[in-house]
Amino acid sequence: MSQKSILITGCSSGIGLETAFHLREAGWQVIASCRSLADCDRLQNTYGFETVRIDYENTDSIKSGFSEALSFTNGRLDALFNNGAYAVPGAVEDLPTDALRAIFEANLFGWHSLTCAALKVMQAQGHGRIIQNSSVLGFAALPYRGAYNATKFALEGLTDTMRLELRDSPIQVILIEPGPIRTEIRRNSWPHFQKWISVSKSMHRTTYEAQLIPTLVAKDPKPHFLELLPIAVAKTVSHALTTKSPKARYRITWATTFMMIAKRLLSTAFMDKLASRL
DSSP states (O other), X not given: OOOOEEEESOTTSHHHHHHHHHHHHTTOEEEEEESSHHHHHHHHHHHOOEEEEOOTTOHHHHHXXXXXXXXXXXXXXXXXXXXXXXXXOBOGGGSOHHHHHHHHIIIIXXXXXXXXXXXXXXXXXXXXXXXXXXXXXXXXXXXXXHHHHHHHHHHHHHHHHHHHHTTTSSXXXXXXXXXXXXXXXXXXXXXXXXXXXXXXXXXXXHHIIIIXXXXXXXXXXXXXXXXXXXXXXXXXXXXXXHSSSOOSEEEESHHHXXXXXXXXXXXXXXXXXXHHTO
């Protein structure tokens, strides 16, 4: 059998990088994409990955990066793992509409463009798997995460629809829903917070200064007791790629399972009280 190939986005660190290592060790041909050329060069020169630049907010980079990925795989692609994303922390009322436009480009619209390109290849070859990295925040909202919540809720709706539409095809569509995972997403969110949120003019200033900002700038934050390492996601992705009948959803961490059960059983009022304390 020929070596199976996968394109993984967001490989500069965290879940994407860990999954790239894990799948390469398992025998996959991994095409690792990053948003910046510097990160692509680092992955290629330091770790020996075949890399391409894909910036979800740049349509040309999606087209050129995907074309380059296919040049590594002789035009075939067995799987796509959409993973790259970021957050813009802040109260909904403090988020400029342009901030939402930008994060939807990065966390949803770019994913859609890349997925459609991959589907054409998979439909032509007669097989493939699309794995979407969502979040517990894709079905259970938390305060001050409105922009990220919105993109992940939208991703889940779009992915569920795509799964239904491809039900009778040989292409499988899978959602991964991690809870707390030890990554750089909070620290990487700090520049976006600084860019878009006017702290001094916000009625939420006290919360920002006492709670949110210290969390974003912490260099070595204390691990959450429910937090898992990125390898937990990498192993789940590997299973979803190789099992004969993958689930529609894989919930990772006990917190994600708890929130799913709670949302089904508890009233909205009770869920609001719970979410406000997390």
